Amino acid sequence: MRLSQVSFRYRRRAPLVIQEADAHLAPGDVVELSGSNGAGKSTLLRLLAGLARPTTGTIAGRPAVVGFAPDRFPAAQPFTVTAYLRHMARVRGGARWEPWAERLNMGHLLALPLSELSKGSAHKVGLTQALMAEPGLLILDEPFAGLDADTREALPAIAAEVAGRGGIVIASDHQGGLRGLPGLRPWSMVDGRLKESTEASQAPESATGPGAPEPRDAVVAVTLPAAELHDFLARMHGEGYQAREIEESG
Numbered sequence: 001m002r003l004s005q006v007s008f009r010y011r012r013r014a015p016l017v018i019q020e021a022d023a024h025l026a027p028g029d030v031v032e033l034s035g036s037n038g039a040g041k042s043t044l045l046r047l048l049a050g051l052a053r054p055t056t057g058t059i060a061g062r063p064a065v066v067g068f069a070p071d072r073f074p075a076a077q078p079f080t081v082t083a084y085l086r087h088m089a090r091v092r093g094g095a096r097w098e099p100w101a102e103r104l105n106m107g108h109l110l111a112l113p114l115s116e117l118s119k120g121s122a123h124k125v126g127l128t129q130a131l132m133a134e135p136g137l138l139i140l141d142e143p144f145a146g147l148d149a150d151t152r153e154a155l156p157a158i159a160a161e162v163a164g165r166g167g168i169v170i171a172s173d174h175q176g177g178l179r180g181l182p183g184l185r186p187w188s189m190v191d192g193r194l195k196e197s198t199e200a201s202q203a204p205e206s207a208t209g210p211g212a213p214e215p216r217d218a219v220v221a222v223t224l225p226a227a228e229l230h231d232f233l234a235r236m237h238g239e240g241y242q243a244r245e246i247e248e249s250g
């Protein structure tokens, strides 16, 4: 998936909220997006998810199945949790939501109307609908906000699993909840400009620059058929290695 010179403004003549963002995302990438309030994180996530279109620039190669958990789950809907998740599962072509509801400890919430959920509980419903369809692109806007300790602790493993089967995970986060995941790419938004922090740049192309690998790390380049890239990167991420495409095929 590639962002090329993506800029965005909410209204004609309004200032640009996102300015000329360039980025490349490979299967298995996990990105932590940080930035101060109003820097443009949620806007960028909505652009990545396809919920808003760039004013200029392009986003290409978005995976077919996108899971998006917004920072504020729209709970003012006339459904119980079960009815809502069943409905979403049908929309998602028969996705299985039950294992996620169990994993996120939602058993006691299932019969409640969405409108009666606490903020953190509503957030879990949002996470479940984002995860149920096995997304190739999982976008989480402030996923740790309001979550109880058990769910907070479960989230990094869930993100790693999605990445391990070749999904791209992007989470905006003020709390550093994903730190420690191998290969995590820290992105930051500063006044609408997207930057990738050098501490994540343990990719071969930056091996001699700032943020180069630790001396005891080895960096290898592997050439393989483009058709195998997705599975290869997923396998490497699954085994805990940092791996990413450094030269695009075709």
Ligand SMILES: Nc1ncnc2c1ncn2[C@@H]1O[C@H](COP(=O)(O)OP(=O)(O)OP(=O)(O)O)[C@@H](O)[C@H]1O
Binding pocket: 010, 017, 035, 036, 037, 038, 039, 040, 041, 042, 043, 044, 189
């Ligand atoms: N629907 C909207 N219409 C007009 N302007 C908007 C809209 N949504 C956001 N903005 C503006 O776009 C800018 C970026 O907002 P955004 O919500 O993307 O920031 P953020 O980094 O996610 O902030 P926070 O950390 O507070 O959630 C802000 O100046 C905000 O006021």
